[in-house]
Amino acid sequence: MSKNLTKRETDYSKWYNELVVKANLAENSGVRGCMVIKPYGYAIWEKMQAELDRMFKETGHENAYFPLFVPKSMFEAEEKNAEGFAKECAVVTHYRLKNDPDNQGKLMVDPNAKLEEELIVRPTSEAIIWSTYKGWIQSYRDLPLLINQWANVVRWEMRTRLFLRTAEFLWQEGHTAHALETEAIKEAELILDVYGNFAENFMAMPVIKGLKTESERFAGAIETYCIEGLMQDGKALQAGTSHFLGQNFAKAFDVKFTSKEGKQEYVWATSWGVSTRLIGALIMTHSDDLGLVLPPNLAPIQVVIIPIHKTDEQLDAISVKINEIVAELRKKGISVKYDDRTAYKPGWKFAEYELKGVPLRIAMGPKDLENGTLEIARRDTLEKQNISQVTVVEYVEKTLKEIQDNLYQKALNYRETHITEVDSFEEFQEVLETKGGFISAHWDGTPETEEKIKDLTKATIRCIPLNNKIEGGKCVFTGEKSTQRVLFAKAY
Amino acid sequence: MSKNLTKRETDYSKWYNELVVKANLAENSGVRGCMVIKPYGYAIWEKMQAELDRMFKETGHENAYFPLFVPKSMFEAEEKNAEGFAKECAVVTHYRLKNDPDNQGKLMVDPNAKLEEELIVRPTSEAIIWSTYKGWIQSYRDLPLLINQWANVVRWEMRTRLFLRTAEFLWQEGHTAHALETEAIKEAELILDVYGNFAENFMAMPVIKGLKTESERFAGAIETYCIEGLMQDGKALQAGTSHFLGQNFAKAFDVKFTSKEGKQEYVWATSWGVSTRLIGALIMTHSDDLGLVLPPNLAPIQVVIIPIHKTDEQLDAISVKINEIVAELRKKGISVKYDDRTAYKPGWKFAEYELKGVPLRIAMGPKDLENGTLEIARRDTLEKQNISQVTVVEYVEKTLKEIQDNLYQKALNYRETHITEVDSFEEFQEVLETKGGFISAHWDGTPETEEKIKDLTKATIRCIPLNNKIEGGKCVFTGEKSTQRVLFAKAY
Numbered sequence: 001m002s003k004n005l006t007k008r009e010t011d012y013s014k015w016y017n018e019l020v021v022k023a024n025l026a027e028n029s030g031v032r033g034c035m036v037i038k039p040y041g042y043a044i045w046e047k048m049q050a051e052l053d054r055m056f057k058e059t060g061h062e063n064a065y066f067p068l069f070v071p072k073s074m075f076e077a078e079e080k081n082a083e084g085f086a087k088e089c090a091v092v093t094h095y096r097l098k099n100d101p102d103n104q105g106k107l108m109v110d111p112n113a114k115l116e117e118e119l120i121v122r123p124t125s126e127a128i129i130w131s132t133y134k135g136w137i138q139s140y141r142d143l144p145l146l147i148n149q150w151a152n153v154v155r156w157e158m159r160t161r162l163f164l165r166t167a168e169f170l171w172q173e174g175h176t177a178h179a180l181e182t183e184a185i186k187e188a189e190l191i192l193d194v195y196g197n198f199a200e201n202f203m204a205m206p207v208i209k210g211l212k213t214e215s216e217r218f219a220g221a222i223e224t225y226c227i228e229g230l231m232q233d234g235k236a237l238q239a240g241t242s243h244f245l246g247q248n249f250a251k252a253f254d255v256k257f258t259s260k261e262g263k264q265e266y267v268w269a270t271s272w273g274v275s276t277r278l279i280g281a282l283i284m285t286h287s288d289d290l291g292l293v294l295p296p297n298l299a300p301i302q303v304v305i306i307p308i309h310k311t312d313e314q315l316d317a318i319s320v321k322i323n324e325i326v327a328e329l330r331k332k333g334i335s336v337k338y339d340d341r342t343a344y345k346p347g348w349k350f351a352e353y354e355l356k357g358v359p360l361r362i363a364m365g366p367k368d369l370e371n372g373t374l375e376i377a378r379r380d381t382l383e384k385q386n387i388s389q390v391t392v393v394e395y396v397e398k399t400l401k402e403i404q405d406n407l408y409q410k411a412l413n414y415r416e417t418h419i420t421e422v423d424s425f426e427e428f429q430e431v432l433e434t435k436g437g438f439i440s441a442h443w444d445g446t447p448e449t450e451e452k453i454k455d456l457t458k459a460t461i462r463c464i465p466l467n468n469k470i471e472g473g474k475c476v477f478t479g480e481k482s483t484q485r486v487l488f489a490k491a492y
Numbered sequence: 493m494s495k496n497l498t499k500r501e502t503d504y505s506k507w508y509n510e511l512v513v514k515a516n517l518a519e520n521s522g523v524r525g526c527m528v529i530k531p532y533g534y535a536i537w538e539k540m541q542a543e544l545d546r547m548f549k550e551t552g553h554e555n556a557y558f559p560l561f562v563p564k565s566m567f568e569a570e571e572k573n574a575e576g577f578a579k580e581c582a583v584v585t586h587y588r589l590k591n592d593p594d595n596q597g598k599l600m601v602d603p604n605a606k607l608e609e610e611l612i613v614r615p616t617s618e619a620i621i622w623s624t625y626k627g628w629i630q631s632y633r634d635l636p637l638l639i640n641q642w643a644n645v646v647r648w649e650m651r652t653r654l655f656l657r658t659a660e661f662l663w664q665e666g667h668t669a670h671a672l673e674t675e676a677i678k679e680a681e682l683i684l685d686v687y688g689n690f691a692e693n694f695m696a697m698p699v700i701k702g703l704k705t706e707s708e709r710f711a712g713a714i715e716t717y718c719i720e721g722l723m724q725d726g727k728a729l730q731a732g733t734s735h736f737l738g739q740n741f742a743k744a745f746d747v748k749f750t751s752k753e754g755k756q757e758y759v760w761a762t763s764w765g766v767s768t769r770l771i772g773a774l775i776m777t778h779s780d781d782l783g784l785v786l787p788p789n790l791a792p793i794q795v796v797i798i799p800i801h802k803t804d805e806q807l808d809a810i811s812v813k814i815n816e817i818v819a820e821l822r823k824k825g826i827s828v829k830y831d832d833r834t835a836y837k838p839g840w841k842f843a844e845y846e847l848k849g850v851p852l853r854i855a856m857g858p859k860d861l862e863n864g865t866l867e868i869a870r871r872d873t874l875e876k877q878n879i880s881q882v883t884v885v886e887y888v889e890k891t892l893k894e895i896q897d898n899l900y901q902k903a904l905n906y907r908e909t910h911i912t913e914v915d916s917f918e919e920f921q922e923v924l925e926t927k928g929g930f931i932s933a934h935w936d937g938t939p940e941t942e943e944k945i946k947d948l949t950k951a952t953i954r955c956i957p958l959n960n961k962i963e964g965g966k967c968v969f970t971g972e973k974s975t976q977r978v979l980f981a982k983a984y
Contacts, residue, residue: 027624027627029558029620029624030563030566030624031559031611035559036558036559037556037557039555039556039639042555042556043555062531063535063538064529064534067523067528071522071523072589072599074522075599079597087589089589090587091586091589092582092585093584093586094582095580095581096578096583097578097579097583098578105568105571107564107574109564109583119523128521131522132528141835152644343633
């Protein structure tokens, strides 16, 4: 099991790929660039979905569902958005197969079933949604329109990696419409906070909130807000984005409303999304050389219980006690698995659940049964402790909270020690190559400089932090005037 | 509002189409045959999903996610299945767009980005899933494999209707693998029971469980089990199917396992699904000329409360009391909406929530406030009653149960009086044209007779009921020998 896992320091990228497969999270499918999300990986996604969905609903959003396909003419209506995604679009051109006359038992695309207009498999849904909103919005009374969609999208990426970059992925995309510019901006910022809370309180992943530079902005957006996490190998990961779209889509699809004052005005828009990529971020934030480390708030199994026994009688006696404990823990809303399979040895099970990142592991043998004790092990620190069975519920509740906090603190410490202020380009390059992490540096504000730095170092501007202090300085590359530092990093 | 709804007896089909749109459930999109599921319709789907998902998990199933696309060579591996779906497949042939040199600002499919192998947008996922299962199943220890997927699928239907038949629809598809034939058959039957329970206890829709005839079977199945509902216009609707697939897919994808006895054997399979079509069934089972009628167990809003007031002071005073009631009802897990919008009059709101099928409507005015009363109206019977505010929680809980039961009983009574035994083809045709519903008749068991009856009457064999009694008789069409009656009907 875990001993075959490549060590992080040997090859972080290989470690990640192996871990995703060995922990049964996902695997590559027979379809280029598309993954199969296996039950254990999907269970994490379900936990993420449930929390996010609750947060969206608590902030007044409703779910809906829009078509998978976008007709080409609709897709190209907002030119910048279309241009941004055109190079990675899967295109449906035909609607029927027929028997291949030259190849018995095989099928071929029926040339007589060519579509009059090609359909794009949605890479994102602004176009189809705003073409629909045109029918929904007439008056200020119809606003705000606060809608979210859970869906699959397709972007034909050339280099793919499980969860991090796949041709098809699962996500949620919010699309809101507002009467006022200020309301739309407030919405984009509200969602950034929702994403930030989710990342920090559920994923135990500290994030920096910021704005993207023009060249990193979503195609068609006026401003892109983002949350950026830092992975253990010093590379940044964009974990969620929230876009203020201005009136771009309203103008492209002619969506106007009658204001309270009786005037016809274009609607203001936002869109925002997080995806199955978050599972990749979760893995790379906490896991170690033994396998996954999952924060209790998102772990599909929070506690696993393993009986240690030689005889069937011992197993029966232990099981009676364990079933009591299982029932008590479940009453508290804790997700417990009792693994009493006899086809696997305890040692194998220990390694298995370490690999799968279960936060707490309880073992109970015949002596524990006699003594009224049990052994409990933390996945994050690997510490083991013998405790009285009487205190187990209390101990588990307390320790799950501790693990959640500990994981966040550990990740935060790493992040805090990996933001380095530099004032020269030599230092910039050195820190990037030796220490990694975020580099806080002055930048002259031009896309040209950003591009040159990227070409030379592969580092991009991850964001202009929202809480930035304004300070005079000189661009780390050109020496031109700058008013604030921005965060550079190599990124996933 | 509702007064503009076409009456059912005038034109049932028009009534349905209008109702779906007016009640804000769904609408046609700008993409041929694809619908937009609006928030209110999607909320019903979410309720359905939550219950079904719970039932699947309670019976040992896990969720996973498989790719949207199926390479053509994989799709055609199980020939019968491929043949069954070939004529309605959306096909992706290209992966990039480019600027159209002859048409500034427009895009065209890039001819240099043609896929080597076409990708089929999944009409169902047996092929992609069984090609994956090959890697997951080696030994009897890997079985049973009990997996479900919530996904969108595409079938290029020529005549579409909101919810009932759309090119893209949402569904769940279960795909299980078993060591023994008997286990697979038991699984297919278990799921049929889950579907039956869901239809009867949540949708309040009585269903007949049965087997499909060969010509109505799922392409690639050995046996197709189904649940059939009866709509108010006397047409049947297939609400869910569960297929015993034998070893067809295991053979097509070479999925073998080592048995306990050390032998290599092909795996046995099932697949099963229900879709957003259920929303169509729900509407047509209960709704009336005023609009939707929703069973409380699936209603997104179970109770709506409307204040009746002239002055702001009155509204404030009423709101204090109503907010107390809202809190008490919510504590009991009841979903309540307090509609205190002042832009709409009470009368407008009454019609609105009637149209939307909210099971209970509470109204409270200044006099109620004085007297400690309120008015409560049932959507199913349209009865109104004045009750004491003190008893409201108890009353609501009891009445929601009564409504749920009443809707089921009403639908059951209709169904029971619309199963007609006939023994001649004249009678068959007469009952079909005048009374409608299920016709219970002897059939000689041949696809030819089934086909001829269909051509002449548009009625198909909906199923051979599982609880059928064996009785000798003569085929209603050919006079040949028959051992049991089957159920014919016109169907959605």
